[in-house]
Amino acid sequence: MQTTGLHKLIELINLTESTYILRIEKKDMQFEAGQHILLGKADDNDQREYSIYSGTNDEYLEVLIKEVVDGSVSIHLKNLNPGDLLKVEGPLGFFGLSKDKIESGKFLFIASGTGIAPFHSMVKSNPNLNYKILHGIRTCNEDYGKEDYNSDRYIRCTSRENGCDFEGRVTDYIRQNDFDNDTICYFCGNFKMIKEAMDLLENKGIPGSQLHAEVYF
Amino acid sequence: MNISDGERVQKVLEDMGYLHTDNPESANLIGVIACSVRQKGIDKVYNMVNIWNKWKNKRNLITFVSGCVLPSDKEKFLKLFDMVFTMSQLPELPEMINHYGIVTPAGLMGNENMQIEQEFTDNPMQLGGFRLNETQISSSLPLAEKKPEDIKEFWNIEPKYGSNIEAYIPIQNGCDKFCTFCAVPYTRGREVSRPSEEIMNEVRTLVEKGTKSITILGQNVNSYGYDKKGSEITFTQLLEKIGEYGNQSNKEFWVYFTSPHPRDMSDDVIETVAKYKCLAKQIHLPVQSGDDKLLIKMNRNHSMLKYREIVSTIRRLIPEATLFTDIIVGFTGETEKEFENTMKIMEEFKYNMAYIAQYSPRPGATSSRWDDDVPKDIKKERFHRLTKELTKYSQMHNNDVIGKTLRVLVRGKDRKEGYLSALTEGRIVTRFASKDITLIGDFVDIKITSAASLSVEGVLLKN
Numbered sequence: 001m002q003t004t005g006l007h008k009l010i011e012l013i014n015l016t017e018s019t020y021i022l023r024i025e026k027k028d029m030q031f032e033a034g035q036h037i038l039l040g041k042a043d044d045n046d047q048r049e050y051s052i053y054s055g056t057n058d059e060y061l062e063v064l065i066k067e068v069v070d071g072s073v074s075i076h077l078k079n080l081n082p083g084d085l086l087k088v089e090g091p092l093g094f095f096g097l098s099k100d101k102i103e104s105g106k107f108l109f110i111a112s113g114t115g116i117a118p119f120h121s122m123v124k125s126n127p128n129l130n131y132k133i134l135h136g137i138r139t140c141n142e143d144y145g146k147e148d149y150n151s152d153r154y155i156r157c158t159s160r161e162n163g164c165d166f167e168g169r170v171t172d173y174i175r176q177n178d179f180d181n182d183t184i185c186y187f188c189g190n191f192k193m194i195k196e197a198m199d200l201l202e203n204k205g206i207p208g209s210q211l212h213a214e215v216y217f
Numbered sequence: 218m219n220i221s222d223g224e225r226v227q228k229v230l231e232d233m234g235y236l237h238t239d240n241p242e243s244a245n246l247i248g249v250i251a252c253s254v255r256q257k258g259i260d261k262v263y264n265m266v267n268i269w270n271k272w273k274n275k276r277n278l279i280t281f282v283s284g285c286v287l288p289s290d291k292e293k294f295l296k297l298f299d300m301v302f303t304m305s306q307l308p309e310l311p312e313m314i315n316h317y318g319i320v321t322p323a324g325l326m327g328n329e330n331m332q333i334e335q336e337f338t339d340n341p342m343q344l345g346g347f348r349l350n351e352t353q354i355s356s357s358l359p360l361a362e363k364k365p366e367d368i369k370e371f372w373n374i375e376p377k378y379g380s381n382i383e384a385y386i387p388i389q390n391g392c393d394k395f396c397t398f399c400a401v402p403y404t405r406g407r408e409v410s411r412p413s414e415e416i417m418n419e420v421r422t423l424v425e426k427g428t429k430s431i432t433i434l435g436q437n438v439n440s441y442g443y444d445k446k447g448s449e450i451t452f453t454q455l456l457e458k459i460g461e462y463g464n465q466s467n468k469e470f471w472v473y474f475t476s477p478h479p480r481d482m483s484d485d486v487i488e489t490v491a492k493y494k495c496l497a498k499q500i501h502l503p504v505q506s507g508d509d510k511l512l513i514k515m516n517r518n519h520s521m522l523k524y525r526e527i528v529s530t531i532r533r534l535i536p537e538a539t540l541f542t543d544i545i546v547g548f549t550g551e552t553e554k555e556f557e558n559t560m561k562i563m564e565e566f567k568y569n570m571a572y573i574a575q576y577s578p579r580p581g582a583t584s585s586r587w588d589d590d591v592p593k594d595i596k597k598e599r600f601h602r603l604t605k606e607l608t609k610y611s612q613m614h615n616n617d618v619i620g621k622t623l624r625v626l627v628r629g630k631d632r633k634e635g636y637l638s639a640l641t642e643g644r645i646v647t648r649f650a651s652k653d654i655t656l657i658g659d660f661v662d663i664k665i666t667s668a669a670s671l672s673v674e675g676v677l678l679k680n
Contacts, residue, residue: 002393002407002444045288047403049395049583089407092393094480094518191550195510209522213513215397 002092003029006042006085010060012078015144018067019114020078021053024086026061033125034097034118034214037090039063041076047087048073051095051117051188051214053145055124061088064117064144095188095214102126105184110170110197112136112189115216119188120145136170136193169193174200181205187213218434219250219284221385222304224376226250226283229310242272250284257577259290266297283307285404287581304390305368372411382628382658384428386419387411388455389435393443394478396505397516398545400581401436408435410442413450413458420459420472429470429626429658430497430640433459437478439486453485460493469660471497471626471642476543479504479519482527484534491534498535499643502527503543507562508555511548516583521562528566539569539614539643546603547576547596549587556599560606567610569643570671575600608670615645615668622664622678623647627656639663646672 005027013021022039031037033056040047054062067074080086095118097107109119109131116135123129133154137143139161146154156164157173166173174197179185185201187194194213202208226248227237238244247269252258262282269280281300294301302310368390378384391405416433423431433455435441441452450458459472472495477486479502490496502524506512509521531538544559563571575596578585625639631648632638637656639647649663656677663675 004407045291092395092407191510191514194513198510208509208520215514215516 002090003027004087004089007061007088009080009082009084009086011082012080015064016141019065019142019144020067021062021064022077022080022086023054023060023062024088026059029061029088029091031056031091032096033121034095035091035093036095036118037061037063037088037092039077039089040073040087041080042085042087044073044076044087046072047089049092051121051216052091053117053120055121057125064114064120066114093214095186095212097122097126097129097186098184101184102129105130106180106182107131108179108183108185109133110136110174110185110187110189110193112170112193113142113216114144115187115189116144117188118214119186120148122186124148134170134173136189140164171196171200174204179204179206181207182210184210185212187211189216191215218385218387218436219252221376221387221434222284223250224378224385225304225307225371225374226310228374228376229307233311241269244278246279246281248281248283251282251290252285259579263293263297266294270297285401287400287404289580304371307371307374368409368411372415378423378428381427382626383430383432384423385432385434386416386423387434388416388438389441392436393440394437394480394518395516395583397514397583398505398548398576398579400579400585403581405436408437408440408444410444410449413442413455416455417458417462421462421466424462424466424468424470427658429660430473431470432473432475434475437476437481438474439477439481439483443481451485452481453483453489456486456489456493456496460489460496463493463495470495473497473499473501473644475501476503477501479524479527480517484530487527487530487534490538497642497644498538499541500531500535500538501541501543502531504562504566505543505545506548506551506555507559507565508551509558511551511555511558514550515545515548525565537643539641539645540566541570541572541644542566542568543572543574544603545574545576546599547591549576549578549584549589549591551576551591551599560603563603563606563610567613568607569611569614569645571603571607573600573603573607612668612670615670615673618645618665618673619668620665622662623675624660625649625663625675627659627661629657630654641673647675648672649675649677651677 007025007027009022009024011023013023015021031052036049036051038047039050050063050065052061053064054060065074065077067078107130111119119133123131131153133149134157135143136157138159140156140158140163143156155166157166157168157170158164159169170193179201183206185206187197194215198211201211235246241247249262251262266280269278272278280298282294282298283302283304286294286301291301388411389408391408392402393408395402420431439452441455442449504524505515505517507521531540546556578589623641625641625647627637627639629638633648635650635652636648637651641647647663662678664678665673665675667674
């Protein structure tokens with residue numbers, strides 16, 4: 001059920017210089033992993049959509065935010081203190097796992113940057129999920145939430161630093177590897193990556209009906 | 218939606234004793250029901266209010282704006298208009314006006330009879346009034362305290378219908394879809410469904426009054442009821458109720474709906490349209506783009522595969538139905554290949570009509586934060602190519618009805634002297650030679666004699 005209301009900030013967790021997690025009161029909000037909320041300062045008209053980063057069973061709501069230079073929301077949110085109020089509306093959106101596939105499906109999650117957020121929620125909400133994550137990041141320290149993934153299921157594809165799991169973009173990884181045709185693929189991140197990755201996987205024989213995407217902006 | 222909003226605003230003002238005028242220069246109250254779908258419409262609002270504000274030095278004039286207003290525009294409008302309010306606040310309008318007071322130099326000289334000016338544009342906008350300074354607005358109008366469900370007070374206002382022949386009934390307010398090109402989710406808030414009993418009462422009242430064409434409205438009509446989580450009927454059930462009423466009423470009328478979202482379009486809806494005579498055999502199914510990847514970028518939440526399945530069901534269950542759509546060309550980043558995929562669906566679906574728009578970023582919409590990187594001349598060229606393709610198939614459809622007898626609803630005089638203008642059930646524009654204006658508002662049968670790409674012509678048959 002959608003709700004609109006004011007939620008207290010519990011904690012602001014800085015991950016990198018420009019990326020942070022907002023942990024906020026959940027109140028009675030129930031959501032499906034993959035959904036997003038509209039979020040803004042209580043005294044501000046501007047709100048933005050942020051995918052929910054926390055799991056469905058967590059007692060709080062979390063969102064993963066990348067500060068946007070010249071943005072009108074993310075910069076202000078970063079200056080909040082615990083106890084400050086946030087305007088929260090949601091849950092919203094239709095990006096999520098098919099319920100009938102959660103037990104038996106083989107999932108490939110492909111994300112760029114903070115596009116990892118909905119997949120973090122899906123993994124935390126479904127401990128027995130059969131998944132693999134390809135995370136496109138620039139440097140190794142952008143591996144947000146790495147500790148929450150099984151290490152052999154999480155592959156960091158770094159474009160500007162060596163020494164992680166795979167040197168190159170997620171699309172390079174896809175080119176160099178094979179995937180079972182029954183893999184259900186989810187994409188979240190910038191459109192260019194999504195478009196290219198989808199084309200590559202379709203060319204590798206994965207049907208279009210098994211490709212699901214949400215553009216991150 | 219804006220026309221429907223405006224009909225309710227007009228009713229409130231007329232109940233207060235205001236009179237409508239078509240002449241802006243004689244109006245004492247001018248307002249706008251804004252539409253934020255395209256920037257062009259909002260730009261026009263800014264242009265108009267600057268002119269009206271100059272008139273205030275010469276006469277007592279109040280201005281207001283309501284409808285779809287983005288938070289960023291609202292801030293600016295508060296400085297330009299005397300009043301900015303949401304549709305859910307419409308029931309409070311008389312109270313707002315009573316708080317008005319003397320505000321302009323001309324107002325100090327005395328009041329004339331108040332009159333209303335109504336404005337319509339290609340992005341329909343309408344009506345308005347009153348002068349409050351910002352302090353008064355913030356103290357007397359709890360704008361931020363209104364909740365989405367307060368829209369029900371607005372729905373309870375009986376509208377002043379603009380036509381005795383055709384009427385619009387809102388069944389839902391807001392949008393949950395968040396298409397990246399659209400600002401509506403940020404201006405109208407989340408989807409709230411109007412109680413079905415109220416909708417049915419309005420349908421019955423209109424039909425009893427003789428209204429012949431009713432369009433039920435919502436941003437995504439086929440997600441009607443979802444927000445009520447089982448405590449309200451579904452869109453299909455609403456259509457069934459209307460259909461059953463149509464069967465029992467012994468009245469002839471057509472009911473349309475716009476717009477359904479492909480994501481929520483079920484076979485049930487199409488089956489119901491096929492089943493009931495009063496449910497018009499015309500489906501407006503926005504596609505926006507024929508390219509799967511671009512649909513993702515638009516956050517449309519459906520694939521072309523899903524869209525194809527819907528069209529296939531429509532063709533199978535209602536072969537006589539006309540198919541309309543909405544398309545955006547030149548959306549940010551649209552490549553030639555992606556546009557070609559849209560060209561291909563014109564051939565595939567052979568639409569009777571497509572409302573084609575050249576993309577323009579709307580502040581507040583997600584895509585406004587992306588580069589508007591398709592040059593204007595390319596957008597224009599794609600628009601013309603697609604329009605040419607559309608007319609190829611609409612002409613084909615129209616040629617197919619030459620020699621056939623069609624039932625049409627007469628809407629008024631045609632631009633061509635000595636002719637009346639009408640619409641078929643499938644909403645194809647029609648004209649026929651007749652000077653008998655008593656036919657306006659009636660259903661008549663005409664035999665189609667010729668066809669153009671977007672209209673047909675026929676001769677009146679004796680009823």
